[in-house]
Amino acid sequence: HGCDEFCTFCIIPYRRGRQKSRGVDDIVHEISLLSERGVKEVTLLGQTVDAYGHDLDENVDLGDLLREVHSISGLSRIRFLTSHPRYMTDSIIQSVAELPNVCEHFNLPFQAGDDDILRDMRRSYSSDEYRSLVQGIRDMVPGASISTDVIVGFPGETDRQFMATLDLIRDLRFEKVHAAAYSARPGTIAFRKAEDNVPIEEKKSRLRALELLQESIVSGTNSLLLGKSLEVLVEDSHKGQWRGRTRSDKLVFFRDGDDMVGKVIDVKISRTGPWSLEGELISAESKI
Secondary structure (H helix, E strand, O other): OOOOOOOOOOOHHHHHOOOOOOOHHHHHHHHHHHHHOOOOEEEEEOOOHHHOOOOOOOOOOHHHHHHHHHOOOOOOEEEEEOOOHHHOOHHHHHHHHHOOOEOOEEEOOOEOOOHHHHHHHOOOOOHHHHHHHHHHHHHHOOOOEEEEEEEEOOOOOOHHHHHHHHHHHHHHOOOEEEEEEOOOOOOOHHHHHOOOOOOHHHHHHHHHHHHHHHHHHHHHHHHOOOOOEEEEEEEEEEOOEEEEEOOOOOEEEEOOOOOOOOOEEEEEEEEEOOOOEEEEEOOOOOOO
């Protein structure tokens, strides 16, 4: 719970307090109970989840926690979010690489591509450091999918600075980009000290440009999955189709099979788009 970062745009530390990590045994006990009840997937949550354990007396980090949760029988998938670039270590990345049940998916917000804006946001890393971190993840976990968060129109952001954000997205080719236009939050540092001086229409224009770029990128990456077999955990039904997600958090729809919820199956992809995939069930037998 909570966060110690105090990014200038964020209200979380004021609303939820400083970081407080739950003990490993407490988390493992809760997830064990969930697994006994049939839960197949769990997500470890934190505002800066990769800072887990830094406030505990015991010497543990998120990598250690992932290993403990991985030992629980019955689980097929373990995820974690949201991470902060400052706390993403080789130890955590190596745990993802080595543990079969931990999904090869990282949510790693960068927020802005320009170093001056990053400093104004108090993000504690540079654009080059972020790029290096992403490359390190991809070197250690081949095929890892990476999603990110971005804010456009932060106070003082110029066209040139926004273009640096587009360049970073174009270069790193994220699987998913959660983008939002800056809005002043009463009580935050930016609300107190910075003028919200980017016009709303300009924010909307930048947001649209970013979304169009990301749509083009993910359309291309998803097209490479046509004809391939992907592992899908079925979550529910939607408009007459079964709906589930891949290990890389891609949304997949298919029509075959009965009572598929909770099953981990293989689906052959027959149609791709920027936001979801469609396919055909290969086998109705769950893989777990």
